Amino acid sequence: MKFFVDTADTAEIRELAATGLLDGVTTNPTLIHKSGRKFLEVVEEICGIVDGPVSAEVVALDHETMMKEAEILRKIADNVCIKVPLTIDGLKTCKALTDDGAQVNVTLCFSANQALLAAKAGATFISPFVGRHDDNGFDGLALIEDIRLIYDNYSFGTEILAASLRHPIHVLDCAKIGADVITAPPAVIKMLSKHVLTDKGLEGFAADWAKTGQTIL
């Protein structure tokens, strides 16, 4: 299972990349806005931090303009992955870009039928939004299960990139279902390492070690 981080905060990306656990990065226009930085500049910096795919989203709604935006984004670095919305124009753009050898992440997926279309359009990644699905009274994890089943039925190569994850249980459930990739905010990824018994155990070991009066170094 691959781990992407969902942020445009380059300090956070550097910190996680240093753990060796990071396989890629996803951004979106909201995250770019939050960073307060120029889109193309921040994408270029992120591409220099991680070797894996860095999703950069087009903002046009029509195919022709999406293609023009993608052309600019693709020039930034080889690991740029063009993010397109799950619309007919987005799917058309996905097909044209993947036929041309680009990596494409089809985003804003909220149904298994949408995911089926993205796979047929040759998407590298499909991004079903688990948290936003849950927020609206639907079952986000059931969506991941349905997509897994459909993609396995037809041996589609599109990777399921479970997105909009809000907490560690989302990550765990996605791993059980067999999502290929998860993307989550830095705080959620860091939370995966936490356990109260780990902290308690460390406290006990540190206290007993101090009583031995020894040092290793």
Ligand code: E4P
């Ligand atoms: C995925 O690529 C999206 O950027 C992201 O996961 C959206 O998450 P949100 O619903 O928390 O905004």
